[in-house]
Amino acid sequence: MNQPIDHLPDTLIPPGPSPELRQRVLVAARAAMDRSDLPDSWMRIWRNRPARLAWAVSIGALIFGHLVIGGSVSTGSAEPALPFSAAVGTNDELAEIVGLQRVTVDLPRWELLAREPVTPTNTPTESEDLS
């Protein structure tokens, strides 16, 4: 086969899409465009009047509650907490528990030395197998 092919680029072209493809592609693209026009869930909630009203009421209630509770705390209307010893009052049993002293024992020096931990020596003897 030894034909001149210099004219090829003028005549040969890559194939194009089939005519049927146009309809198929455009139908799919239009459907996609319609889908993309749909608002997302947050936008749908925002556009719903009752939902918007409920949102406004809940925010209002939160602000109101915050102001009322925060205001009562800052005015100092709550009673200050008593010290524990004052709260115990005349209850002797509780007073004894509150006033419990720490037990201390004076041990002789030789007993303290005996309680010190003994450090083991790991030096092997000649008779021991080192392997």
Next chain:
Amino acid sequence: MARPSRPAWLDRLTSDTTRAERVDDERWKTIFVAIAEGEIRALDELYDLAATDIYRLALWRTGSREDAEDVVQDVFVRVAEQGGRLKTVRHPRRWLLTVTHRRAIDLVRGRKRRYAEPVEEMSYLEAPPSDPNSGPEARMISRLIARLPEKQREVVLLRHFADCTFKDIGRITGVPTFTASSRHRLAVAKLRRLLEKNHEPTD
């Protein structure tokens, strides 16, 4: 036997001066803005303007008509889903070809997982109806083009049949301009070798 002279079309592949008249960028942008504003008719216009380039790129990359048609559909669906974001696209034609390139790669990867056999023998070039005699030559050249690696084949198409610059090809295929140019050079060299081998007399 004397070597066959280098065909003129192969010379033109290496030339940087051939530029077909390109559709004005503004027209592409106008269409993109219209689609972004929800004009359905703009999709038709975009199809007429871009479908052939998209289909050809997908065909040369995937090597399958069926896959190429799927790619065209996916690209247009993607465009339609973009909505207002299309207004921010600065180079619509390049953007479309980039989306096509990526989608075609995804499809080829998926297909390689599904089928181990190569796809059917593809006609990458066709004889126009006005010149039916060049059918056998078209098949011969298609076979040569089929032997190019996908990346090189894609560059040849973008450079020669889609009138893209190497800079554009680099952006579309996600490689530096130098790499795009290098792939083109290798593709042309390989085509030349294959062509010469094809013209050697058989004993």
